Structures are given as C-alpha cells and as structure tokens.
Amino acid sequence: MEFSGQVSGHDELPVVVLMGPTASGKTELAIKLQQHLPLDIISVDSVMVYRGMDIGSAKPDADTLLRAPHRLIDIRDPVEVYSAAEFCADARREIQAVHAAGRIPLLTGGTMLYFRALLYGLSELPTADAATRKKLEVEAQEIGWAGMHQRLSEVDPRAAQRIHPNDSQRIQRALEVYELTGLPLSSLQQQDRDRLVLPHPVIKLAVAPAQRSVLHQRIDVRFRQMMEQGWVAEVEALMARGDLDPGMPSIRAVGYRQVWELLSGRIDYTNTVEKGIIATRQLAKRQFTWMRSETGLHCFDSLTPDLDNKVLDLLDSVIGKQ
Incomplete structure (x- = not known):
C-alpha cells in the first residue's frame, strides 16, 4: 500500500518512534516503512554510533545504508564517550533537518535511555559526588x-x-x-515522564514477538551468526589499536564485552557464546521493562503477517489527522 495521509506546515509534521527489544526486527520494519512513507531514519542506538563496531551492533550493511540511509550511525570513535545529552542534541538537530525538508523523522532503535531523554528530557539529578x-x-x-x-x-x-x-x-x-x-x-x-518535551506530535510504535521464547530463539541464532560473520576479528581489530579497554562504554556493550574476554584469554569460545546470549537476553528483558512503562505505545507482534501494511494503516490514520 502507499501512504495517503497529508500534512501541511513543518510545525505539524510528526515524529515517529519505533522501539523494541534487540532482535525484534525493528530495522527491517523501518526500512520497509521508508519505501512507502516520506521517512528519514534516525538511529537510536548507543553502539551503532561507533565506527568499526558493525557486526556486533547489527548495523545495516553498506548496501542497505545506500538504499535506506540512517542518521546518527558511525558518528563517534570507540574511544569517545557518547552521552544521552549528546544524543538528544544530535537527534533534535537531525529532526529539524528532516522536517525542514518536508519529511518525517523515524527514530528507531533499542537504547531506551536515549528515547526517554529525547521524549521527556534529562532528569535533573544531582551530579556525581x-x-x-x-x-x-x-x-x-x-x-x-x-x-x-x-x-x-x-x-x-x-x-x-x-x-x-x-x-x-x-x-x-x-x-x-x-x-x-x-x-x-x-x-x-x-x-x-509526566509530559513530552519534544515540540512535535509523537507517534510511538513498538515491535516484538508476542512470545518471549521466540525472541530468545532469535537472539540465540543471531548471536551465533554474528560470530560466524567475523565478530571476533572485528573485536581483534579494536583491541589491536591499543587505545581501548574493557572499561570504556563502547567495549562494555553487550557482546563486545564477552568477545573481549575471549581474546584476553579469560573465557573460551563456548563460554563466550553462552555468556553473550545470556547478556543479550537480559538486555531484552530490560528493554521490555522500559516499554511496559511507556504510555500511548502502539504495539505490534513482529510475527504478524503483513506487518508493514498494518503499521502503515495505523500511520495513515494517525498522521492524516495531524
């Protein structure tokens, strides 16, 4: 189907948010939606921001990015810290640029802290003591x-x-x-979380398998596939630089931490895979916890037949009313 909703004026253009746990199919859905909607994808992922961290972050490959460019990917070196505040500043700038072109930003990813900070603002918490x-x-x-x-x-x-x-x-x-x-x-x-601070209409979507066991199976299969695709060599290249260590946020990322331990001789290959899969499942559990607390979320089962058309139907009806 093709999108039929009409909007006029940049102030009325919405922001579409697509969140979900790891391995839920967010990226695939976002790319399909972009084929029918005037969407620009903005990544909401704390690992994809880093250059050279491709396989373990499930970053779209070069051919996919040519067809469906993602903003806020490959914008930092792994030695750098990238905070939620920096993400918010970057995301607001990208949203403004997308709206200025008369298009709709689609923010997609699984870093829930980034979503919360962008939508509701950063907590006014005490500084470190x-x-x-x-x-x-x-x-x-x-x-x-x-x-x-x-x-x-x-x-x-x-x-x-x-x-x-x-x-x-x-x-x-x-x-x-x-x-x-x-x-x-x-x-x-x-x-x-009592009020949105983003000065645009926000449409919040979530995608995940209805059965947690299905997601666990996906996580298991994907982790093993990434190992076969050269994840160990990717981390070897990071380690060979000599300026990174396991205490840095980039290397603490789920999976990268376990592969680093493998290359450091602390665990063997089998334990790396087992620990990595467990850590990824725990990440997914935390992501579900965040999503459950989110109000106004339109949730879709990622195994639903004709999923992209069902999401397009919703967006057509909602955006058409803006």
Whole structure:
C-alpha cells in the first residue's frame, strides 16, 4: 500500500518512534516503512554510533545504508564517550533537518535511555559526588555488588527491578542519587515522564514477538551468526589499536564485552557464546521493562503477517489527522 495521509506546515509534521527489544526486527520494519512513507531514519542506538563496531551492533550493511540511509550511525570513535545529552542534541538537530525538508523523522532503535531523554528530557539529578561514590565502593567491597543490589531493592525496588545485579555502575548511581537526595531514582525519573518535551506530535510504535521464547530463539541464532560473520576479528581489530579497554562504554556493550574476554584469554569460545546470549537476553528483558512503562505505545507482534501494511494503516490514520 502507499501512504495517503497529508500534512501541511513543518510545525505539524510528526515524529515517529519505533522501539523494541534487540532482535525484534525493528530495522527491517523501518526500512520497509521508508519505501512507502516520506521517512528519514534516525538511529537510536548507543553502539551503532561507533565506527568499526558493525557486526556486533547489527548495523545495516553498506548496501542497505545506500538504499535506506540512517542518521546518527558511525558518528563517534570507540574511544569517545557518547552521552544521552549528546544524543538528544544530535537527534533534535537531525529532526529539524528532516522536517525542514518536508519529511518525517523515524527514530528507531533499542537504547531506551536515549528515547526517554529525547521524549521527556534529562532528569535533573544531582551530579556525581566523589565522597558518596567512595563510600559506596567501600561498602561494595565488603558485601559485594549483589549485596548492594539487595540494598537498592529496599530503597528503590523499581530501579532494582530494571538494573541487573551485575551492573555495578548503575547500582552505584542509583544508590548515590538516593544518598544525596533521600528520594528513589525511579521516582525522580518518573517526574520527567509526566509530559513530552519534544515540540512535535509523537507517534510511538513498538515491535516484538508476542512470545518471549521466540525472541530468545532469535537472539540465540543471531548471536551465533554474528560470530560466524567475523565478530571476533572485528573485536581483534579494536583491541589491536591499543587505545581501548574493557572499561570504556563502547567495549562494555553487550557482546563486545564477552568477545573481549575471549581474546584476553579469560573465557573460551563456548563460554563466550553462552555468556553473550545470556547478556543479550537480559538486555531484552530490560528493554521490555522500559516499554511496559511507556504510555500511548502502539504495539505490534513482529510475527504478524503483513506487518508493514498494518503499521502503515495505523500511520495513515494517525498522521492524516495531524
């Protein structure tokens, strides 16, 4: 089908958001939608921003990008930190450019923090406090990060639910915010979700298999395929640079961390695949948690026959009313 909705004036042009867990088929759907709609795709992915990190991020290949260009891909070197604030600034600029051309931005990806920051604004949270962090690190040495996660569950159960017990960085930050403000991080973040700050009509879509077991199977198959496609060699090239280490945000990315451990001799190939698949499933679980808290989300089963036409029908009806 072809899109029939009409809009006039750049101020009335919407922003379409397409979110979903990893391996849900977001990119494929976005590209199909672009064939029928005046869409420009803007990537919302904290790993695809990095050059040379292609296989493990499931970045579209060169031929696909020629047919369906993605903005905010390959814009940083892996040695650089790329924050949610930087993403918001870049995404707003790209949205403005797309609207100026009379087209509709389609923001698609799985980095939920980026979506939240762009749609609702960045939380006005206290800045990092060295003394508080040191105190928490000392406590973690005594009881372990699993114990710190248990402590977090007592003061902020909602944050603890979405933060993995092994994610020491986020556990520390959540406890730090509580120590400094006396308020749970989740409640402070929820305050920001009461209203959209993006000055455009927003249409929010989500795609995922209805059965979690199907997604797990997809994750398993895709991880193994990426390993066969040369993921280890890709990480070898990153390691050979000599200026990257596993503490950097780029190398901490799911999958890259496990392959780095393989090349460092800490785990074998079988364990790399097993740990990588488990970590990817945990990422998907966190993404689902974010999506469940999102209001006004039009959800689609990624296994629905004729999925792209069903999404186009929705967009036609919604955009046509703008």
